[in-house]
Amino acid sequence: MWSLNELGPRNKIRVKVKSFTLYPSVLPRIYVYKITFVDQPYWYWGWHKEKKFDEFYMGSPATNKTYWDLYKPVKEIIEFFEFSEEGERSAQITENRLIKPDINNPLCLNEHYGGVVSSKVASQSAKRRWENPKERECHSVKMKKKWEEPEYREKVSLKVRKKWEEPEYRDKVTESGKEKLKDPECRDKMIRKAKERWEDPEYRENHSCIIRERWKDPNYRDKVITSQRETFSRNGHQRGEKNSQFGTMWITNGTKGGNKKIRKGDEIPPGFYPGMTRK
Numbered sequence: 001m002w003s004l005n006e007l008g009p010r011n012k013i014r015v016k017v018k019s020f021t022l023y024p025s026v027l028p029r030i031y032v033y034k035i036t037f038v039d040q041p042y043w044y045w046g047w048h049k050e051k052k053f054d055e056f057y058m059g060s061p062a063t064n065k066t067y068w069d070l071y072k073p074v075k076e077i078i079e080f081f082e083f084s085e086e087g088e089r090s091a092q093i094t095e096n097r098l099i100k101p102d103i104n105n106p107l108c109l110n111e112h113y114g115g116v117v118s119s120k121v122a123s124q125s126a127k128r129r130w131e132n133p134k135e136r137e138c139h140s141v142k143m144k145k146k147w148e149e150p151e152y153r154e155k156v157s158l159k160v161r162k163k164w165e166e167p168e169y170r171d172k173v174t175e176s177g178k179e180k181l182k183d184p185e186c187r188d189k190m191i192r193k194a195k196e197r198w199e200d201p202e203y204r205e206n207h208s209c210i211i212r213e214r215w216k217d218p219n220y221r222d223k224v225i226t227s228q229r230e231t232f233s234r235n236g237h238q239r240g241e242k243n244s245q246f247g248t249m250w251i252t253n254g255t256k257g258g259n260k261k262i263r264k265g266d267e268i269p270p271g272f273y274p275g276m277t278r279k
Contacts, residue, residue: 026053030081037071044109045098047091064109252277
């Protein structure tokens with residue numbers, strides 16, 4: 001006699017159980033589904049293994065459950081699978097494939113797939129761990145040891161350089177830095193940390209060595225100079241009131257060493273007149 005678990009929803013065999021006939025169409029099913037919400041842009045992917053045919057099921061998200069309470073969910077079955085362990089694995093693979101491109105989309109309510117979590121969940125988890133002093137110390141020791149590996153440093157540097165080539169990423173980091181600097185407490189903390197690091201002779205030497213080595217590369221020099229010019233041009237650096245010499249003028253007494261600057265509007269000392277003496 002056939003057991004129910006040996007049959008899938010597409011099986012065409014009629015099965016006789018005891019004294020009545022059971023058709024495969026009423027057997028439990030395994031399927032991948034999509035949840036949407038009436039008049040809302042959100043969606044959710046999932047897979048489900050029924051305990052009985054056509055049981056009521058509208059998804060069971062580990063996070064974002066409040067959306068099911070706030071809005072009216074609608075389920076769409078995407079694909080059925082064989083009612084077996086192999087069918088379960090196929091359903092999970094299909095679910096992961098559907099979630100992967102949406103995982104960091106703010107409208108997708110899935111926060112993980114196949115052991116991978118969204119950037120939102122990862123950020124929240126990192127913040128919770130960072131609030132623990134022991135976690136911070138442990139992480140610091142671990143990363144310092146890891147940073148001693150040349151291969152790891154090169155891997156991270158390459159990844160950062162590649163990411164920095166994206167204009168959107170650069171703008172995002174720049175804006176984030178500006179927002180942080182608006183907070184006096186955050187600004188003071190950053191300055192204090194930078195000063196503490198710079199007081200370490202080993203750090204200063206390592207930093208200087210890295211810069212000297214990079215500066216030997218003509219491509220690096222050109223890139224830095226071009227980047228500075230673009231930044232200065234964008235920020236209006238040394239233009240108008242932003243110029244450190246704005247509102248000043250040269251005066252001279254006619255000798256080579258007799259040049260000096262005064263604020264415009266100040267009285268010119270006796271023996272001096274506007275201008276510069278170069279010879």
